[in-house]
Amino acid sequence: MEDIQNITQGMHELKFGEMAGSFPQEIIQEILIRLPVKSLIKCTCVCKTWKSMIINPSFIRTHVSPAVQFVNQNDIHLLLHRVSGLQMTTFFGQKVMYKVNDEVLSVHYDNQAFDHYSKIEFPVATQGKKHNSYIRVVGICDGLFCLADDMFRYCYNFFIWNPAIRKLVTIPWPNVRFDTHAGYDASIGFGFDATTNNYKVVRVVTLLDQHGTPTLAEVYSLATGTWTSLGCVSPTCLTDGRASSVFFNGVLHWPVFCKTNGDLYYFILTFHLGKEVFRKMPMPKIIKWKFDLGMQLSVSDNRKSIALFTMDNRFEDSFLEIWVMKEYGIKESWTKLITLGPQGPERLLPRALCFRKSGEVLVLLTDKSRQELVSLDLESKQFKNLGISGYQYCNVGFYKESLLLLDKSNAESY
DSSP states (O other): OOHHHHHHHHHHHHHHHHHTTTOOOOHHHHHTTSSSSHHHHHHHTOOOHHHHTSHHHHHHHHHHSSSHHHTGGGGGGEEEEEEEEEEEEEEEEEEEEEEEEEEEEEEOTTOOOOOOOOEEOOOOTTTTOOSSSSSSEEEEEEEEEEEEOOTSSSOOOEEOOOOOTTTEEEEEEOOOHHHHHHHEEEEEEEEETTTTTEEEEEEEEEEEESTTTOOEEEEEEETEEEEEEEEEEEOOBOOOTTTTOEEETTEHHHHEEEEEEEEEEEEEEEEEETTTEEEEEEEOOOOOTTTTTEEEEOTTTTSSEEEEEEEOOOSSSSSEEEESSSSSTTTGGEEEEEEOOOTTTBEEEEEEEEOOOTTTTEEEEOOSOEEEEEEETEEEETTEEEEOOOOOOOEEEEEEOOOTTTTOOOOOEE
């Protein structure tokens, strides 16, 4: 019976291949460009012409373009990375884990119930190369993940990974390291340079043991496979390794702070990936420097600007503020949407992660021993429990499958 099924399937494939050959290439491409990644991978086996078309860099770029993404906008999901650990240590006055007990990477279909998801396994190829207990997701762009093993440690293993097609690029070690520059604080960003059709990793490093604590920058290019030093960052600033970046409109953004006449103040450091130029973007005026103030940047609810989440981490008077820059780049357009204090009888502290497509905000409610993931409706100020708890570390980003890396000879298959 199995042999008969294989013969029948082969005959169907043969007839399909003959029929496909009779269509103009332009029509075939218009059809293929709208297919999901898994279907396209199967289509590379139909015939040599289709394979050549699909692995062409121009086809791969078009497939991930905004126009095609708009047609398939329901395919844009939330990627949730959560980690729990048993062994903890103290790092700059904070309790952090250094041995992982459980680590889950999952894609949640944001237009459906949050419990509808699929798990993704980290590539085995990273396991023998990393020095830390777990890998963190630095950023996600066009279906590519930038991974790093530098959380709470001086480690230098970075990867660019496409889980949809199981391809991985190992990035060479950066130039600024502990053995070359002594102690430092580093922030990393990942995004796309549309002027050169290139993906870049940007590392901003404040040297803690050098006079004046200068901040240096270096850029890794996926196209060339090398790091390039940009020298000292201007405007002058100090990075916070705990703060993550956000990529929006061709620009990376980091919350940083600066010393002026003995005082400290915050601003947003931006880096244009095409021009490779740093700029200063102001934060809301009323945000004053505090040692325990945590910051998180996100794309805004309408996807047309950025949002800022500020969190005071002191338990006695903790709070969360959610700000949106209504007009991108306009200082006066910063608008505070909500202020939240500790929640419930357990006095759980709220920490915002990102906006959802619905306009709600993913929030972690946490105390010293546990975390609970909820969705916050900004209008009703009500929380909806998402059924995920018990993880000490949690990160989230938007994810859409793509074919990127399919044409890269230096990308490792696994």
